[in-house]
Amino acid sequence: MSKKLALFPLLLVLYEIIVYLSNDMYVPALPSIMHDLFTTSHLTQLSVTTCFLGAVSMQLVLGPLSDRYGRKPILFGGAIVFVISTLICAFAPHIMTLLVARFFQGTAVCSISVAGYAAIHEMYETKQAIQTIATMNSITVLAPAVGPLLGSLVLLFGNWRNIFELLAVLAIVVLICLFRKMPETHAHSQRHPLKLRLVLTNYASLFCNITFLRHTLIFCLLFSAMIAWIAAGPFLITLTYHQPPYVFGLAQVFVFGAFIAGAHIAGRLIHTISPHRIVHHGLIYACVGGILSAILAYCFSFFLIGFVLSLMLFTHGAGRGFAVLSRQAIEASQQPMGTTMAVFSTIMSGFGVLGSAFISGFYNGTLLSLAAFFAGVGIIAYLLHQTDRTRTETCHDTAK
Structure with a gap:
């Protein structure tokens, strides 16, 4: 297997962790957000819910689109939405802006689970796919384990907006590498x-x-x-x-x-x-x-x-x-x-x-x-x- 193909699963799982950290690092900052945006605890907690709603909203749309246009355009279309919405979260002037941005931030999960993992399954035979996905699963669970701690550390030296700024920068760096290493596994001749x-x-x-x-x-x-x-x-x-x-x-x-x-x-x-x-x-x-x-x-x-x-x-x-x-x-x-x-x-x-x-x-x-x-x-x-x-x-x- 070429080095390019070997790096793709690693870069995909790094991007996936960043997406998950947008929720796990964010939770310790809820009281600060409520204070800074002059809002209620209910609306602040709703920003967690809207992210989950985004994560369950687009799969049935993106699936057929990835079968028609390929895996790579769908994954990176979702990635662009994630980076833009994360930056909007970082500079949100009021709670309603944050709620809308959080919804679109959550939709990145849809493009990863549909297009990203479809590419993994298409790249590998059964045993290699299982071994690769098992390794990816063991890495992604680190997000809920260490996310709150990382978020607390950022708050110790900065504020809640710095969490989103950090995630946006990390996402851009990883996505540049991922764009170069991700193969298009769904050939034009196989598209529906x-x-x-x-x-x-x-x-x-x-x-x-x-x-x-x-x-x-x-x-x-x-x-x-x-x-x-x-x-x-x-x-x-x-x-x-x-x-x-x-x-x-x-x-x-x-x-x-x-x-x-x-x-x-x-x-x-x-x-x-x-x-x-x-x-x-x-x-x-x-x-x-x-x-x-x-x-x-x-x-x-x-x-x-x-x-x-x-x-x-x-x-x-x-x-x-x-x-x-x-x-x-x-x-x-x-x-x-x-x-x-x-x-x-x-x-x-x-x-x-x-x-x-x-x-x-x-x-x-x-x-x-x-x-x-x-x-x-x-x-x-x-x-x-x-x-x-x-x-x-x-x-x-x-x-x-």
Whole structure:
């Protein structure tokens, strides 16, 4: 593989981290923004929500566009919007300007998940793609782990506007390198006409594809649980257990460290055992971790360390399964890559919202309510995968 192609995934994941840091570094600055823009806490917190809305708004549009015009124009069109909106955030004179800019800032996630990852899947064969995506996943989880700390450091020596200025400069530098190294993986001869009826037919086919939906749903269930932890963890540790905020940061290191270890192991195992077995083993970890967390929360509600250790089992299993599940979902589709990635990332974003909604609905401030969510997710994900295993074995027996 040429050096140019080897650098592309690294540069893409660096850009992806910068996009995620626009939210993770930003959170510690919310009180300062409320003060400087003379606004309310509700409107200030709404700026986080609008960014998430932007991140779930454009996939179904960008997918067919990338199938028609290629991956590179879509990715860099989104990148230009990200840089401009980030600079507008840095110089926003009032809260409404910030809210609008934050929405467009969030749309960068759509172009990355659709066009960027479509290019990765098109570049590599199955095993190499899984190994590459596993490595990328292990890097991107650093954003929620270190983002708040980095944001706090910027605030220590500057102000909230400096966060956006720094991100804009970093994005420009990385994007210049990415533009030079990113190949156009979708050749002109393979491009699809942009016809509404064809687009709707492709989307309908994907939503009727049971195998694609099964792999996607397993992935998204695990993802929703991790989002739920990110959202509920700070409240659980600081309010329920009356621990200082740095304890949550320390827990994040262990929880996401377990995920990184799982992703790394999956990248190594893909050359020795089947993808199906990697996912199966990962889901056993996730299921056992979820059930164990519920048992400990019920019997020893004061035992926070036990819950974190159980959560590490869960995230380790998720790390083992993420890259393989995403590739299996893609390979189950016969539709164009951009369209397939659009549906996959849209469902993923929807489950991310579901994980966040859990905080306001099911979670009641107790350890047991959070642990029960993880247990439920682990069990459902495992059973979904078992239905695929049973179907495969039945097909093999019939063939014999």
